[in-house]
Amino acid sequence: MSEKYVVGFDGSQAAERALAFAVDHAKATGGSVVIAHVLEWSPYSFLTPTELEERHKRRSEELDRAEKALMKPVVDGLAGSGVTIETSIKYGHIAEQLGKIAEDAGASQIVIGRNGHSGIGSRLFGSVAGSLAQTSPVACTIVP
């Protein structure tokens, strides 16, 4: 059975590990991988008038940077792997968006890496892994 994996990717080492894990499994099952990058964004944050004016410009720049600097090298690197690679760049809450991307793509699994923060930070603010474990619409693998 060919499986589709959504990998939460932010360029970190943990994300690289998650990607390698997903690619391995996709290879084994003849499946495909969606590399997903979510830009943290809340429509309820506060902006100054100048930020308001420049928002559209900044957004284009951010998308452009994510596409060229983050996604392209990875996709190029996997060109010879024999696995079908798609990409997806979204704005919003990271865990929420990964869930949505998985649903939209009809994926069977979400794979993310773990940064290994165990301290007060993640207790206070929660972690992506934690909220994904609670909300993910499909099976979720957390790669240590």
Place this chain on the structure above:
Amino acid sequence: MKSVFSRAAVAAAALSMASLPAYAQSIDEKVNEVFANSTGWFVSLIFSPFPGTSFPWIVAWLVIAATVFTLYFAFIQLRGFRHAISLVKGDYSDPNDAGEVSHFQALATALSGTVGLGNIAGVAVAVGIGGPGATFWMILAGLMGMASKFTECTLGVKYRNEYPDGTVSGGPMYYITKGFAERGIPGGKPLAILFAIFCILGAFGGGNMFQANQAHAQITNVVGDYPGVITGVIFAAVVFAVIVGGLKSIAKVTEKVVPFMGVMYVATALVILLINFDQIGWAFGQIFEGAFTGLGVAGGMVGALIQGFKRAAFSNEAGVGSAAIAHSAVRTKEPITEGYVSLLEPFIDTVVICTMTALVIIITGQLMIDPATGNYMLNEAGTAIATVDGNGGVALTSAAFSSAFGGFQYILALAVILFAFSTMISWSYYGLKAWTFLFGESNGSQLFFKVLFCIFVIIGASASLGPVIDFSDAAIFAMAVVNIIGLYFLMPIVKRELEGYLGRLKSGEIKKFTTPAE
């Protein structure tokens, strides 16, 4: 060694500080005199009453406009209210547009420009002069003003300039120019230029000097009297760092703290009202009775009405055109949606926040009532109601809040400083947009405006309240004169937009993006 050095430094600093106040005091007086003399004619022109009455024509102008828009759009502020909230919640936002300016953000930014000292100090001035009855007229003006805001913000988005780099410029100067040309009405350009001139004056006045002035008043209220020029220089330095130096961190912090302060202000007011629960009925009684009799205030019912309308207009800026500048940055395919969202602004600003301030002042018994007649007693000059501590303006609000919560004046001082600061940042942007409309987008001309803006901060903090508040009102109302003329000519365009939109909403062509669970 180190301690000797630092002690010497402190002594030197103390010496120089000792001679500074006397010197600064005379600067204050000078600034005040020059300021009052040079702006007096403008103030009397804007506020001149109808012949034979004491009713300023400008107040009638705003009220008539708000009434016209309310009727022309068939009470859009009532029938569009729920849809407005739905839009702010993002129900109609395309998820693929995430990362663009949301309706909520445009609303929040526009609000942080209007929620400010008008809500704290302005209301105290209104209630202090016009009595509780002024509150009634203020609320009415706020409700009517929602229609004016709806009209101007729709136009702001529809006729904004979009530049190749993705930035936008919008506001009355653009919709008056382009809208008039589109409808084939002559005179758009000169009218737009006039608006831009008044907008720059308004940015220096209500958006700057009034803020600096009242922030200084509140600080001295807490730490004791000292020359305003000192506050002015400090404020000017911070504003300079943000708008010229591009120090985004300060602006960012303010933008995050201001909404929090606003919520806390309303929450505190609510707690005070809850504590005095039994008095709320009486307070509303005073508001209604005062609205139609004046309850002994200077000018009677008309006095209350003028104060209420004036403060509402100054606080929520409906019809002034400033919000149209802030709202025009939002990304939307439907300009009318921004109109819907913006009609919440006068509601939050005036109907909710201003009313809270007024109720707290009335309920905590700051205004002196003559026990014999039940009317309010006037001060010695006969110009305002006598208050318990002889306070007026922001000091009156401060006294009212701290009579219920000791120490609240410190929190209020912080709130006032932050509100003043965020309003200044917003208005520096509005003024700059008007400036670049007139003088082009070159860096030199922008820098000149920004530096000038900072100088006015110092002037505002140094001058006494009277001349500053008069000039601030006059400049902002002058914007409304031009803007509303523009709105009258362009309102059929808004109506067309509205009808088209409502039609598509009804037919299901425009629908919510939040898909219900299958």
